[in-house]
Amino acid sequence: MHTDFDRCVRAVHSKDARFDGWFFTAVLTTRVYCRPSCPVVPPKERNMTFYPSAAAAQQAGFRACKRCRPDAAPGSPQWNERADLVARAMRLIADGTVDREGVGGLAGRLGYSTRQIERRLLAELGAGPLALARAQRAQTARVLIETSDLPMADVAFAAGFSALRTFNETVREVFALTPTDLRARAARGRGPATPGTLALRLPFRAPLCPENLFGMLAATAVPGVEEWRDGAYHRTLRLPHGQGTVALAPRPGHIDCRLALTDLRDLAGAISRCRGLLDLDADPEAVDERLRADPALAPLVDAAPGRRVPRTVDGEEFAIRAVLGQQVSTAAARTLAARLVAAHGEPVTPPEGGPGAGLTHLFPSTEALAALDPAALAMPAGRRATLVRTVQELARGELALGVGSDRSRARARLAALPGIGPWTAEIIAMRALGDPDAFPATDLGVRRAAARTGLPATPAALTRHAAAWRPWRAYAVQYLWSADDHATTRMPA
Incomplete structure (x- = not known):
C-alpha cells in the first residue's frame, strides 16, 4: 500500500x-x-x-x-492472512528466529537460500532480515526499559544486543532518547508492578469483540496449563530459552498483558505468540465488510463486529488437543488433556502474585509424548492410534505447525494421517496454522447455525455458498458459532 x-x-x-x-x-x-x-x-x-x-x-x-x-503499532495483517515466503519469514522474525539462529537459520526453516530471503524481503519491505530483526530488538529493548527496573546491561542482553554500546547507539538512533531518558519518561506514568512481572499493553485495530475470543479460551482451558481468573485468561508458555506465564485481559483500546519469564530473551517471542493467540493483527474492517455482504451473516456481524479467531501459542500442543477432542464434548476433551498434563507435563513455578499463579504445568512436549509407551495413554484404541501417529509425525518434523510453517504442506500431511478427518484438519488449520480461510463445514455448530440463519445446512452446499466469504471463512465460523448460546461464545463473568 x-x-x-x-x-x-x-x-x-x-x-x-x-x-x-x-x-x-x-x-x-x-x-x-x-x-x-x-x-x-x-x-x-x-x-x-x-x-x-x-x-x-x-x-x-x-x-x-x-x-x-x-x-x-499493530503488525500488518498481511503476515497472518498471506501464506507466501515473505509472510512466513515475517512470522518467524517476529518469533525471534533471526536472533536465535541468524539469517541462515531463518533461510533453513523456509527452505530457501539466504540471498533469496534477503532479496524478497528487500523488494517488498525495504529492509532485509537483519534490519527487521534490529527494529524488533529496539522495540523489545523499549518494553524492558519502560516496564522493568533491570540494569541496562541486562536489558541489552535480553533484547538480543551483542554489546552494550550497540544497544545504546540503536536506542538513541531509533527513539532519539538515551535508554536512561526513556526509562525516566516512562516512570512518571507507571504504577507499582509485581516483582518479576512485565506489564504491557498489546494494541489492536478496532473493533474487537472479546466475547468469543476469551470465551473459547476459557471454556476449553486445560487445568494446570490454563485458567480464567479475576477477569483474565492465564496460561503457561513453553519458550525457546525457558518457561513463562502470562495473563491477558481485554481493556478499552488494548489488551492488558502481564508476563513472567524465566529468561528475558524470550520476551519478543512471547509477545508475538500472545498477539497470535488473540489474533490482534487482524483487519476487522476488511473482514466484516466482506462477510456483511451476505444477508444471512449481516445480522450476526452487526450484532458484535470485530470477532477474532482464537488461535494458540503452540501449534503442536493444539494439534494434540484437537485429536484428544475428536468426537467428544468440550468437558471430556478438557478431562483427557488434564490427565495427560498431570502425568507427563513439565512442572512450572509461577511468581507469587504474578500471572498464572494457580497454574502448575507446561503442556507435555512432543518429545516427551513420543517417548511414551502407547499403552500408558488411557483412551479408546482408535484415538490412541491417531494420537501416536500425530505425535510421531510432529517429533520427526514431518508435520510442521510452527509460525513459519508451509500451510499447504501441513494440510497435506494432516490429510494423509489415518484418523484425522476434515473437521480436525480444518480446526488445526484455523487455530494452529492461523489460516484465515480455514472452514470446518462439517462442524455441528456451524451446520446448526447455518440452518437457523437460512444458509445451506449440508457441508457440500455450505462450502459452495461460503466461497463468497473467502479469504475470511474462519471469521465467518466465529460469527456462525455466535448464533448458538454456548460457553465458548461468551466471555466468563
Whole structure:
C-alpha cells in the first residue's frame, strides 16, 4: 500500500487508525516517522514519504515519533492472512528466529537460500532480515526499559544486543532518547508492578469483540496449563530459552498483558505468540465488510463486529488437543488433556502474585509424548492410534505447525494421517496454522447455525455458498458459532 501515495496521504489526513501497521509516514523535514493515525498536525504533502515497515524507515535514517510510537503499532495483517515466503519469514522474525539462529537459520526453516530471503524481503519491505530483526530488538529493548527496573546491561542482553554500546547507539538512533531518558519518561506514568512481572499493553485495530475470543479460551482451558481468573485468561508458555506465564485481559483500546519469564530473551517471542493467540493483527474492517455482504451473516456481524479467531501459542500442543477432542464434548476433551498434563507435563513455578499463579504445568512436549509407551495413554484404541501417529509425525518434523510453517504442506500431511478427518484438519488449520480461510463445514455448530440463519445446512452446499466469504471463512465460523448460546461464545463473568 505504501506505493499508493494519494491513498496514504488521505489516510494520514483522516488520521485513520485502520492503516496503522500497513505503512509508515516519514517526514523529510523533521526526520521522524509516524503511524498514519499520529495526532500531530500532518506535514505538507511534499514533505511526506512512505515506507512499508518501521525497519525500512529506520534504515533510511528516520527516528520514531515520541507522540504516536509507531514502533509499537499493530503488525500488518498481511503476515497472518498471506501464506507466501515473505509472510512466513515475517512470522518467524517476529518469533525471534533471526536472533536465535541468524539469517541462515531463518533461510533453513523456509527452505530457501539466504540471498533469496534477503532479496524478497528487500523488494517488498525495504529492509532485509537483519534490519527487521534490529527494529524488533529496539522495540523489545523499549518494553524492558519502560516496564522493568533491570540494569541496562541486562536489558541489552535480553533484547538480543551483542554489546552494550550497540544497544545504546540503536536506542538513541531509533527513539532519539538515551535508554536512561526513556526509562525516566516512562516512570512518571507507571504504577507499582509485581516483582518479576512485565506489564504491557498489546494494541489492536478496532473493533474487537472479546466475547468469543476469551470465551473459547476459557471454556476449553486445560487445568494446570490454563485458567480464567479475576477477569483474565492465564496460561503457561513453553519458550525457546525457558518457561513463562502470562495473563491477558481485554481493556478499552488494548489488551492488558502481564508476563513472567524465566529468561528475558524470550520476551519478543512471547509477545508475538500472545498477539497470535488473540489474533490482534487482524483487519476487522476488511473482514466484516466482506462477510456483511451476505444477508444471512449481516445480522450476526452487526450484532458484535470485530470477532477474532482464537488461535494458540503452540501449534503442536493444539494439534494434540484437537485429536484428544475428536468426537467428544468440550468437558471430556478438557478431562483427557488434564490427565495427560498431570502425568507427563513439565512442572512450572509461577511468581507469587504474578500471572498464572494457580497454574502448575507446561503442556507435555512432543518429545516427551513420543517417548511414551502407547499403552500408558488411557483412551479408546482408535484415538490412541491417531494420537501416536500425530505425535510421531510432529517429533520427526514431518508435520510442521510452527509460525513459519508451509500451510499447504501441513494440510497435506494432516490429510494423509489415518484418523484425522476434515473437521480436525480444518480446526488445526484455523487455530494452529492461523489460516484465515480455514472452514470446518462439517462442524455441528456451524451446520446448526447455518440452518437457523437460512444458509445451506449440508457441508457440500455450505462450502459452495461460503466461497463468497473467502479469504475470511474462519471469521465467518466465529460469527456462525455466535448464533448458538454456548460457553465458548461468551466471555466468563
